[in-house]
Amino acid sequence: MCGIVGVFNKDEAANYVYLALHALQHRGQEAAGIVSTNGSEFYIHKGAGLVNEIFNKKGIIESLKGKIAVGHNRYSTFGDESIANIQPLHAHFDMGQIAIAHNGNIVNAISIKRQLVNEGAIFNSNSDTEVIIHLLARSKKTSFIERLVEALSNLKGAFSLIVMRENELYAVRDPWGFRPLSMGKLDDAIVFASESCAFDLIGAEFIRDVKPGEIIVANTDGVHSFMPFKKQTLARCVFEYIYFSRPDSNLWGSYVYSIRKKMGQMLAKESTVEADIVIPTPDSGVPAALGFAKESGIEFDFGLIRNHYVGRTFIEPSQSIRNFGVRLKLNPARDVLDGKRVVVVDDSIVRGTTSRRIVKMLKNAGAKEVHLRIASPPVISPCFYGIDTPTKKELIASSHTIEEIRKYSTADSVAYLSLEGLKKVVGDTGYCFACFDGNYPVEFDR
Numbered sequence: 248m249c250g251i252v253g254v255f256n257k258d259e260a261a262n263y264v265y266l267a268l269h270a271l272q273h274r275g276q277e278a279a280g281i282v283s284t285n286g287s288e289f290y291i292h293k294g295a296g297l298v299n300e301i302f303n304k305k306g307i308i309e310s311l312k313g314k315i316a317v318g319h320n321r322y323s324t325f326g327d328e329s330i331a332n333i334q335p336l337h338a339h340f341d342m343g344q345i346a347i348a349h350n351g352n353i354v355n356a357i358s359i360k361r362q363l364v365n366e367g368a369i370f371n372s373n374s375d376t377e378v379i380i381h382l383l384a385r386s387k388k389t390s391f392i393e394r395l396v397e398a399l400s401n402l403k404g405a406f407s408l409i410v411m412r413e414n415e416l417y418a419v420r421d422p423w424g425f426r427p428l429s430m431g432k433l434d435d436a437i438v439f440a441s442e443s444c445a446f447d448l449i450g451a452e453f454i455r456d457v458k459p460g461e462i463i464v465a466n467t468d469g470v471h472s473f474m475p476f477k478k479q480t481l482a483r484c485v486f487e488y489i490y491f492s493r494p495d496s497n498l499w500g501s502y503v504y505s506i507r508k509k510m511g512q513m514l515a516k517e518s519t520v521e522a523d524i525v526i527p528t529p530d531s532g533v534p535a536a537l538g539f540a541k542e543s544g545i546e547f548d549f550g551l552i553r554n555h556y557v558g559r560t561f562i563e564p565s566q567s568i569r570n571f572g573v574r575l576k577l578n579p580a581r582d583v584l585d586g587k588r589v590v591v592v593d594d595s596i597v598r599g600t601t602s603r604r605i606v607k608m609l610k611n612a613g614a615k616e617v618h619l620r621i622a623s624p625p626v627i628s629p630c631f632y633g634i635d636t637p638t639k640k641e642l643i644a645s646s647h648t649i650e651e652i653r654k655y656s657t658a659d660s661v662a663y664l665s666l667e668g669l670k671k672v673v674g675d676t677g678y679c680f681a682c683f684d685g686n687y688p689v690e691f692d693r
Protein backbone atom coordinates (compact mmCIF):
# COMPACT_ATOMS: atom_id res chain seq x y z
CA MET A 248 0.00 0.00 0.00
CA CYS A 249 0.94 3.69 0.01
CA GLY A 250 -0.53 6.67 -1.78
CA ILE A 251 1.51 8.86 -4.12
CA VAL A 252 0.77 12.12 -5.87
CA GLY A 253 2.66 14.65 -7.98
CA VAL A 254 1.77 18.05 -9.43
CA PHE A 255 3.67 19.77 -12.24
CA ASN A 256 3.33 23.40 -13.23
CA LYS A 257 0.84 24.79 -10.72
CA ASP A 258 1.20 27.74 -8.35
CA GLU A 259 1.05 26.44 -4.79
CA ALA A 260 1.70 22.91 -6.07
CA ALA A 261 2.29 21.67 -2.50
CA ASN A 262 -1.20 22.79 -1.51
CA TYR A 263 -2.75 20.59 -4.20
CA VAL A 264 -0.53 17.69 -3.20
CA TYR A 265 -1.59 18.16 0.41
CA LEU A 266 -5.28 18.04 -0.55
CA ALA A 267 -4.74 15.00 -2.79
CA LEU A 268 -2.96 13.20 0.06
CA HIS A 269 -6.18 13.56 2.07
CA ALA A 270 -8.05 11.71 -0.69
CA LEU A 271 -5.40 8.95 -0.57
CA GLN A 272 -5.25 8.68 3.22
CA HIS A 273 -6.84 5.21 3.11
CA ARG A 274 -3.70 3.92 1.33
CA GLY A 275 -1.42 4.69 4.27
CA GLN A 276 -1.81 6.20 7.71
CA GLU A 277 1.62 5.77 9.29
CA ALA A 278 3.40 8.78 7.89
CA ALA A 279 3.30 11.33 5.09
CA GLY A 280 5.55 13.82 3.36
CA ILE A 281 5.68 16.47 0.66
CA VAL A 282 8.73 17.70 -1.25
CA SER A 283 8.38 20.72 -3.56
CA THR A 284 10.72 22.72 -5.76
CA ASN A 285 10.83 26.22 -7.20
CA GLY A 286 13.28 25.17 -9.91
CA SER A 287 16.41 25.43 -7.76
CA GLU A 288 15.68 24.81 -4.06
CA PHE A 289 13.91 21.72 -2.69
CA TYR A 290 11.54 22.16 0.27
CA ILE A 291 10.70 19.19 2.47
CA HIS A 292 8.24 18.41 5.24
CA LYS A 293 7.58 14.91 6.56
CA GLY A 294 6.23 13.36 9.71
CA ALA A 295 4.57 10.40 11.36
CA GLY A 296 0.78 10.25 11.57
CA LEU A 297 -2.14 11.34 9.44
CA VAL A 298 -1.92 14.04 6.76
CA ASN A 299 -3.84 16.64 8.78
CA GLU A 300 -1.69 15.99 11.86
CA ILE A 301 1.56 16.48 9.93
CA PHE A 302 0.67 19.59 7.94
CA ASN A 303 -1.78 21.34 10.28
CA LYS A 304 0.59 23.97 11.74
CA LYS A 305 0.35 27.39 10.19
CA GLY A 306 3.07 28.13 7.68
CA ILE A 307 4.05 24.53 6.82
CA ILE A 308 2.31 24.32 3.46
CA GLU A 309 3.35 27.91 2.62
CA SER A 310 6.98 26.96 3.24
CA LEU A 311 6.77 24.27 0.55
CA LYS A 312 7.34 26.65 -2.33
CA GLY A 313 7.30 26.19 -6.07
CA LYS A 314 5.24 24.91 -8.95
CA ILE A 315 6.24 21.25 -8.72
CA ALA A 316 5.56 18.97 -5.76
CA VAL A 317 5.40 15.30 -4.87
CA GLY A 318 3.73 13.64 -1.88
CA HIS A 319 3.44 10.27 -0.21
CA ASN A 320 1.25 8.51 2.36
CA ARG A 321 3.09 5.68 4.00
CA TYR A 322 1.96 2.21 4.98
CA SER A 323 5.08 0.23 5.64
CA THR A 324 5.65 -3.05 3.87
CA PHE A 325 9.43 -2.89 3.81
CA GLY A 326 11.69 -1.03 6.20
CA ASP A 327 10.80 0.05 9.71
CA GLU A 328 8.84 3.07 10.87
CA SER A 329 11.82 5.38 11.45
CA ILE A 330 11.80 8.93 10.09
CA ALA A 331 14.53 8.11 7.51
CA ASN A 332 12.06 5.79 5.79
CA ILE A 333 9.34 8.42 5.39
CA GLN A 334 8.88 9.38 1.76
CA PRO A 335 9.31 11.13 -0.60
CA LEU A 336 13.00 10.25 -0.31
CA HIS A 337 15.26 13.18 -1.22
CA ALA A 338 18.89 13.18 -2.36
CA HIS A 339 21.61 15.23 -4.00
CA PHE A 340 23.57 13.60 -6.81
CA ASP A 341 25.75 14.68 -9.72
CA MET A 342 22.74 15.81 -11.77
CA GLY A 343 21.23 17.95 -9.02
CA GLN A 344 18.50 17.03 -6.56
CA ILE A 345 15.82 14.41 -6.70
CA ALA A 346 12.73 13.34 -4.72
CA ILE A 347 11.03 9.96 -5.16
CA ALA A 348 7.67 8.64 -3.97
CA HIS A 349 7.10 4.90 -4.31
CA ASN A 350 4.09 2.63 -3.99
CA GLY A 351 4.88 -1.05 -4.14
CA ASN A 352 7.61 -3.40 -3.09
CA ILE A 353 10.80 -4.12 -5.00
CA VAL A 354 11.26 -7.84 -4.52
CA ASN A 355 14.96 -7.99 -5.45
CA ALA A 356 15.91 -4.92 -3.36
CA ILE A 357 17.78 -7.02 -0.79
CA SER A 358 20.17 -8.55 -3.33
CA ILE A 359 20.73 -5.24 -5.16
CA LYS A 360 21.39 -3.51 -1.85
CA ARG A 361 23.80 -6.21 -0.74
CA GLN A 362 25.79 -5.74 -3.91
CA LEU A 363 25.81 -1.95 -3.60
CA VAL A 364 26.92 -2.12 0.04
CA ASN A 365 29.73 -4.51 -0.91
CA GLU A 366 30.86 -1.93 -3.43
CA GLY A 367 30.92 0.78 -0.75
CA ALA A 368 27.48 2.38 -0.92
CA ILE A 369 26.07 3.90 2.27
CA PHE A 370 22.33 3.74 2.88
CA ASN A 371 20.38 6.30 4.88
CA SER A 372 17.22 4.28 5.29
CA ASN A 373 16.26 0.66 5.07
CA SER A 374 13.54 1.44 2.54
CA ASP A 375 13.64 -0.52 -0.72
CA THR A 376 13.13 2.77 -2.58
CA GLU A 377 16.62 4.03 -1.73
CA VAL A 378 18.21 1.49 -4.07
CA ILE A 379 16.66 3.43 -6.98
CA ILE A 380 18.51 6.59 -5.96
CA HIS A 381 21.81 4.66 -5.76
CA LEU A 382 21.28 3.05 -9.15
CA LEU A 383 20.47 6.46 -10.67
CA ALA A 384 23.52 8.10 -9.14
CA ARG A 385 25.88 5.34 -10.27
CA SER A 386 24.65 5.12 -13.85
CA LYS A 387 27.19 6.31 -16.43
CA LYS A 388 24.53 7.29 -18.98
CA THR A 389 24.50 10.94 -19.99
CA SER A 390 20.82 11.86 -19.90
CA PHE A 391 18.55 11.51 -16.88
CA ILE A 392 15.92 9.51 -18.74
CA GLU A 393 18.56 6.98 -19.86
CA ARG A 394 19.77 6.71 -16.29
CA LEU A 395 16.23 6.22 -15.04
CA VAL A 396 15.59 3.47 -17.59
CA GLU A 397 18.88 1.76 -16.74
CA ALA A 398 18.23 1.95 -12.99
CA LEU A 399 14.66 0.68 -13.20
CA SER A 400 15.55 -2.13 -15.60
CA ASN A 401 17.36 -3.79 -12.67
CA LEU A 402 14.23 -3.91 -10.54
CA LYS A 403 11.72 -6.69 -10.12
CA GLY A 404 8.36 -6.40 -8.45
CA ALA A 405 5.95 -3.59 -7.80
CA PHE A 406 6.87 0.04 -8.35
CA SER A 407 4.53 2.85 -9.15
CA LEU A 408 6.80 5.87 -8.84
CA ILE A 409 6.71 9.65 -9.02
CA VAL A 410 10.14 11.21 -9.46
CA MET A 411 10.72 14.95 -9.15
CA ARG A 412 13.71 16.94 -10.41
CA GLU A 413 14.21 20.72 -10.39
CA ASN A 414 12.25 21.23 -13.60
CA GLU A 415 10.43 18.02 -14.36
CA LEU A 416 8.21 15.32 -13.00
CA TYR A 417 8.23 11.63 -13.98
CA ALA A 418 5.59 8.95 -13.43
CA VAL A 419 6.45 5.28 -13.79
CA ARG A 420 4.56 2.00 -13.52
CA ASP A 421 6.42 -1.31 -13.39
CA PRO A 422 6.01 -3.56 -16.46
CA TRP A 423 3.76 -5.98 -14.52
CA GLY A 424 1.44 -3.11 -13.57
CA PHE A 425 0.99 -4.28 -9.97
CA ARG A 426 -0.06 -0.97 -8.41
CA PRO A 427 -2.28 1.73 -9.89
CA LEU A 428 -1.17 5.18 -11.06
CA SER A 429 -3.20 7.66 -13.07
CA MET A 430 -2.62 10.91 -14.92
CA GLY A 431 -4.87 13.94 -14.72
CA LYS A 432 -4.98 17.55 -15.83
CA LEU A 433 -5.71 20.69 -13.87
CA ASP A 434 -5.75 23.74 -16.18
CA ASP A 435 -2.16 23.82 -17.49
CA ALA A 436 -0.90 21.50 -14.79
CA ILE A 437 -0.28 17.76 -15.01
CA VAL A 438 -1.18 15.66 -11.99
CA PHE A 439 -0.27 12.06 -11.18
CA ALA A 440 -1.96 10.12 -8.38
CA SER A 441 -2.40 6.55 -7.15
CA GLU A 442 -6.16 6.82 -7.55
CA SER A 443 -8.55 9.00 -9.49
CA CYS A 444 -10.45 10.03 -6.32
CA ALA A 445 -7.53 12.42 -5.68
CA PHE A 446 -8.27 14.23 -8.96
CA ASP A 447 -11.91 14.73 -7.97
CA LEU A 448 -10.93 16.45 -4.74
CA ILE A 449 -8.61 18.99 -6.38
CA GLY A 450 -10.84 19.55 -9.40
CA ALA A 451 -8.50 17.84 -11.86
CA GLU A 452 -9.72 15.93 -14.87
CA PHE A 453 -8.81 12.24 -15.15
CA ILE A 454 -6.91 11.66 -18.41
CA ARG A 455 -5.81 8.02 -18.28
CA ASP A 456 -3.92 5.36 -16.33
CA VAL A 457 -0.14 5.32 -16.61
CA LYS A 458 0.42 2.11 -18.61
CA PRO A 459 2.32 -0.86 -17.22
CA GLY A 460 5.97 -0.36 -18.22
CA GLU A 461 5.45 3.29 -19.12
CA ILE A 462 7.48 6.33 -18.13
CA ILE A 463 5.73 9.68 -18.55
CA VAL A 464 7.69 12.89 -18.21
CA ALA A 465 6.13 16.31 -17.77
CA ASN A 466 8.47 19.26 -18.35
CA THR A 467 8.62 22.57 -20.24
CA ASP A 468 8.66 20.63 -23.55
CA GLY A 469 5.25 19.13 -22.73
CA VAL A 470 4.27 15.61 -21.76
CA HIS A 471 6.12 12.64 -23.29
CA SER A 472 5.63 8.92 -22.95
CA PHE A 473 8.24 6.13 -23.20
CA MET A 474 7.80 2.36 -23.13
CA PRO A 475 11.41 1.35 -22.54
CA PHE A 476 11.09 -1.90 -20.58
CA LYS A 477 10.82 -5.50 -21.67
CA LYS A 478 7.16 -6.46 -21.86
CA GLN A 479 5.95 -8.63 -18.97
CA THR A 480 2.76 -10.54 -18.27
CA LEU A 481 0.26 -8.13 -16.74
CA ALA A 482 -0.21 -8.70 -12.98
CA ARG A 483 -2.45 -5.98 -11.60
CA CYS A 484 -3.19 -6.49 -7.90
CA VAL A 485 -6.76 -7.78 -7.64
CA PHE A 486 -6.83 -6.82 -3.94
CA GLU A 487 -6.96 -3.18 -5.06
CA TYR A 488 -10.47 -3.95 -6.29
CA ILE A 489 -11.36 -6.01 -3.22
CA TYR A 490 -10.16 -3.79 -0.40
CA PHE A 491 -7.50 -1.14 -0.96
CA SER A 492 -8.75 1.36 -3.47
CA ARG A 493 -11.54 3.75 -2.69
CA PRO A 494 -14.92 2.78 -4.17
CA ASP A 495 -15.21 6.14 -5.94
CA SER A 496 -11.94 5.60 -7.85
CA ASN A 497 -11.87 4.61 -11.49
CA LEU A 498 -9.32 1.83 -11.56
CA TRP A 499 -8.13 0.13 -14.75
CA GLY A 500 -11.24 1.13 -16.63
CA SER A 501 -13.92 0.37 -14.02
CA TYR A 502 -15.26 2.02 -10.92
CA VAL A 503 -14.21 0.12 -7.81
CA TYR A 504 -17.70 0.54 -6.37
CA SER A 505 -19.42 -1.32 -9.20
CA ILE A 506 -16.81 -4.09 -9.19
CA ARG A 507 -17.38 -4.62 -5.45
CA LYS A 508 -21.13 -4.64 -5.90
CA LYS A 509 -20.77 -7.29 -8.61
CA MET A 510 -18.58 -9.36 -6.30
CA GLY A 511 -21.42 -9.28 -3.77
CA GLN A 512 -23.93 -10.30 -6.44
CA MET A 513 -21.72 -13.19 -7.54
CA LEU A 514 -21.31 -14.26 -3.92
CA ALA A 515 -25.09 -14.36 -3.50
CA LYS A 516 -25.42 -16.38 -6.71
CA GLU A 517 -22.92 -18.89 -5.33
CA SER A 518 -23.96 -19.06 -1.68
CA THR A 519 -27.16 -17.38 -0.75
CA VAL A 520 -28.94 -18.41 2.44
CA GLU A 521 -32.37 -18.01 4.03
CA ALA A 522 -32.20 -14.85 6.11
CA ASP A 523 -34.10 -11.72 7.19
CA ILE A 524 -31.47 -9.04 6.58
CA VAL A 525 -28.14 -8.46 4.85
CA ILE A 526 -25.76 -6.14 6.67
CA PRO A 527 -22.24 -4.96 5.73
CA THR A 528 -19.16 -4.70 7.86
CA PRO A 529 -18.71 -0.98 7.35
CA ASP A 530 -17.09 0.57 5.43
CA SER A 531 -15.25 -1.94 3.28
CA GLY A 532 -18.15 -4.45 3.06
CA VAL A 533 -20.84 -1.95 2.00
CA PRO A 534 -20.85 -2.23 -1.83
CA ALA A 535 -20.58 -6.05 -1.72
CA ALA A 536 -23.44 -6.25 0.81
CA LEU A 537 -25.61 -4.07 -1.46
CA GLY A 538 -24.84 -6.44 -4.34
CA PHE A 539 -25.62 -9.46 -2.16
CA ALA A 540 -28.96 -7.96 -1.09
CA LYS A 541 -29.89 -7.06 -4.67
CA GLU A 542 -29.16 -10.55 -5.99
CA SER A 543 -30.69 -12.49 -3.10
CA GLY A 544 -33.72 -10.26 -2.62
CA ILE A 545 -32.99 -10.10 1.12
CA GLU A 546 -33.47 -6.67 2.69
CA PHE A 547 -30.32 -4.54 3.17
CA ASP A 548 -29.82 -2.82 6.50
CA PHE A 549 -27.14 -1.29 8.69
CA GLY A 550 -26.72 -3.55 11.70
CA LEU A 551 -23.27 -2.29 12.59
CA ILE A 552 -22.51 1.40 13.06
CA ARG A 553 -18.97 2.56 12.42
CA ASN A 554 -17.23 5.23 14.47
CA HIS A 555 -15.52 7.36 11.84
CA TYR A 556 -13.13 8.97 14.26
CA VAL A 557 -11.20 5.74 14.69
CA GLY A 558 -8.78 5.09 11.87
CA ARG A 559 -6.59 2.10 11.29
CA THR A 560 -3.86 3.85 13.19
CA PHE A 561 -5.38 2.93 16.52
CA ILE A 562 -2.75 1.13 18.52
CA GLU A 563 -4.25 -1.47 20.76
CA PRO A 564 -2.89 -0.56 24.17
CA SER A 565 -2.34 -3.87 25.90
CA GLN A 566 -3.27 -7.50 25.70
CA SER A 567 -5.78 -7.23 28.53
CA ILE A 568 -7.96 -4.69 26.74
CA ARG A 569 -7.20 -5.82 23.19
CA ASN A 570 -10.77 -6.98 22.64
CA PHE A 571 -11.92 -3.38 22.74
CA GLY A 572 -10.40 -3.02 19.25
CA VAL A 573 -13.47 -3.95 17.22
CA ARG A 574 -15.86 -2.35 19.72
CA LEU A 575 -14.03 0.92 19.41
CA LYS A 576 -14.73 0.90 15.69
CA LEU A 577 -18.11 -0.85 15.44
CA ASN A 578 -21.25 -0.98 17.55
CA PRO A 579 -24.33 -3.10 16.83
CA ALA A 580 -27.73 -1.52 16.17
CA ARG A 581 -29.76 -3.76 18.47
CA ASP A 582 -33.20 -2.90 17.14
CA VAL A 583 -32.08 -3.87 13.62
CA LEU A 584 -30.62 -7.21 14.72
CA ASP A 585 -32.85 -8.48 17.51
CA GLY A 586 -34.39 -11.86 16.66
CA LYS A 587 -33.17 -11.72 13.05
CA ARG A 588 -31.39 -14.17 10.81
CA VAL A 589 -28.48 -12.01 9.64
CA VAL A 590 -26.15 -12.26 6.65
CA VAL A 591 -23.03 -10.19 7.37
CA VAL A 592 -20.88 -9.36 4.35
CA ASP A 593 -17.20 -8.43 4.61
CA ASP A 594 -14.63 -7.90 1.87
CA SER A 595 -12.02 -10.36 3.15
CA ILE A 596 -10.76 -12.45 6.04
CA VAL A 597 -7.06 -12.19 6.81
CA ARG A 598 -6.29 -13.51 10.30
CA GLY A 599 -9.92 -14.16 11.18
CA THR A 600 -9.87 -12.02 14.31
CA THR A 601 -12.29 -9.38 13.01
CA SER A 602 -14.89 -11.91 11.83
CA ARG A 603 -14.88 -13.74 15.13
CA ARG A 604 -15.42 -10.53 17.08
CA ILE A 605 -18.15 -9.33 14.74
CA VAL A 606 -20.10 -12.59 14.92
CA LYS A 607 -19.91 -12.44 18.71
CA MET A 608 -21.05 -8.82 18.69
CA LEU A 609 -24.04 -9.59 16.43
CA LYS A 610 -25.14 -12.56 18.55
CA ASN A 611 -24.80 -10.57 21.75
CA ALA A 612 -27.02 -7.93 20.17
CA GLY A 613 -29.80 -10.48 19.65
CA ALA A 614 -29.19 -11.90 16.16
CA LYS A 615 -30.81 -15.36 15.96
CA GLU A 616 -28.46 -16.63 13.26
CA VAL A 617 -25.31 -15.12 11.77
CA HIS A 618 -24.17 -16.11 8.28
CA LEU A 619 -20.76 -14.81 7.29
CA ARG A 620 -20.31 -14.06 3.59
CA ILE A 621 -16.91 -12.98 2.29
CA ALA A 622 -16.74 -11.17 -1.06
CA SER A 623 -13.31 -12.58 -2.01
CA PRO A 624 -11.69 -16.02 -1.96
CA PRO A 625 -9.76 -17.38 1.07
CA VAL A 626 -6.41 -15.56 1.52
CA ILE A 627 -3.88 -18.38 1.65
CA SER A 628 -0.56 -16.74 0.70
CA PRO A 629 1.21 -13.56 1.82
CA CYS A 630 1.76 -10.64 -0.56
CA PHE A 631 5.29 -9.61 -1.58
CA TYR A 632 4.22 -6.83 -3.92
CA GLY A 633 3.28 -3.99 -1.63
CA ILE A 634 0.49 -5.18 0.65
CA ASP A 635 1.19 -5.65 4.30
CA THR A 636 -0.11 -9.16 4.96
CA PRO A 637 0.95 -11.33 7.87
CA THR A 638 3.04 -14.47 7.45
CA LYS A 639 1.46 -17.54 5.90
CA LYS A 640 1.09 -19.08 9.34
CA GLU A 641 -1.08 -16.19 10.54
CA LEU A 642 -3.43 -16.35 7.53
CA ILE A 643 -6.30 -18.39 8.90
CA ALA A 644 -7.30 -19.87 5.52
CA SER A 645 -3.78 -21.14 4.84
CA SER A 646 -4.17 -23.86 7.43
CA HIS A 647 -7.90 -24.16 8.16
CA THR A 648 -10.84 -25.50 6.19
CA ILE A 649 -13.94 -23.37 5.77
CA GLU A 650 -15.71 -25.53 8.36
CA GLU A 651 -12.86 -24.89 10.81
CA ILE A 652 -13.09 -21.16 10.10
CA ARG A 653 -16.85 -21.35 10.71
CA LYS A 654 -16.25 -23.01 14.08
CA TYR A 655 -13.58 -20.46 15.01
CA SER A 656 -15.78 -17.53 14.02
CA THR A 657 -18.81 -19.14 15.77
CA ALA A 658 -20.98 -18.21 12.74
CA ASP A 659 -23.89 -20.43 11.68
CA SER A 660 -22.45 -20.62 8.17
CA VAL A 661 -19.46 -19.23 6.29
CA ALA A 662 -18.99 -18.88 2.54
CA TYR A 663 -16.36 -17.13 0.45
CA LEU A 664 -16.59 -15.93 -3.15
CA SER A 665 -14.90 -18.58 -5.31
CA LEU A 666 -11.80 -17.71 -7.32
CA GLU A 667 -13.77 -18.59 -10.47
CA GLY A 668 -16.54 -16.23 -9.34
CA LEU A 669 -14.01 -13.44 -8.74
CA LYS A 670 -12.53 -14.01 -12.19
CA LYS A 671 -15.99 -13.84 -13.74
CA VAL A 672 -16.32 -10.36 -12.24
CA VAL A 673 -12.88 -8.86 -12.98
CA GLY A 674 -11.74 -11.02 -15.92
CA ASP A 675 -9.48 -14.04 -15.64
CA THR A 676 -6.23 -12.61 -17.02
CA GLY A 677 -4.10 -9.57 -16.35
CA TYR A 678 -4.18 -9.85 -12.56
CA CYS A 679 -2.01 -11.09 -9.72
CA PHE A 680 -4.11 -13.58 -7.73
CA ALA A 681 -1.14 -14.80 -5.65
CA CYS A 682 -2.83 -14.18 -2.28
CA PHE A 683 -5.60 -16.58 -3.34
CA ASP A 684 -3.75 -19.18 -5.40
CA GLY A 685 -0.08 -18.91 -4.37
CA ASN A 686 1.07 -18.35 -7.99
CA TYR A 687 3.60 -15.54 -7.67
CA PRO A 688 4.12 -13.76 -11.00
CA VAL A 689 7.61 -12.44 -10.06
CA GLU A 690 10.27 -14.38 -8.15
CA PHE A 691 11.37 -12.65 -4.92
CA ASP A 692 14.41 -12.56 -2.61
CA ARG A 693 13.92 -14.86 0.35
Ligand code: AMP
Pocket residue numbers: 490528531593594595596597598599600601602634635636
Ligand atom coordinates in the same frame (compact mmCIF):
# COMPACT_ATOMS: atom_id res chain seq x y z
P1 AMP B 1 -8.60 -10.03 10.10
O1 AMP B 1 -9.24 -11.21 9.43
O2 AMP B 1 -9.06 -9.80 11.48
O3 AMP B 1 -7.08 -10.10 10.03
O4 AMP B 1 -8.98 -8.71 9.30
C1 AMP B 1 -9.74 -8.73 8.17
C2 AMP B 1 -10.26 -7.34 7.90
O5 AMP B 1 -9.18 -6.42 7.67
C3 AMP B 1 -11.10 -7.36 6.64
O6 AMP B 1 -12.38 -7.00 7.06
C4 AMP B 1 -10.53 -6.26 5.74
O7 AMP B 1 -11.48 -5.22 5.64
C5 AMP B 1 -9.32 -5.73 6.43
N1 AMP B 1 -8.08 -5.99 5.68
C6 AMP B 1 -7.87 -6.87 4.68
N2 AMP B 1 -6.58 -6.83 4.28
C7 AMP B 1 -5.95 -5.92 5.04
C8 AMP B 1 -4.60 -5.42 5.13
N3 AMP B 1 -3.63 -5.91 4.36
N4 AMP B 1 -4.34 -4.45 6.04
C9 AMP B 1 -5.30 -3.97 6.84
N5 AMP B 1 -6.58 -4.42 6.83
C10 AMP B 1 -6.91 -5.37 5.94
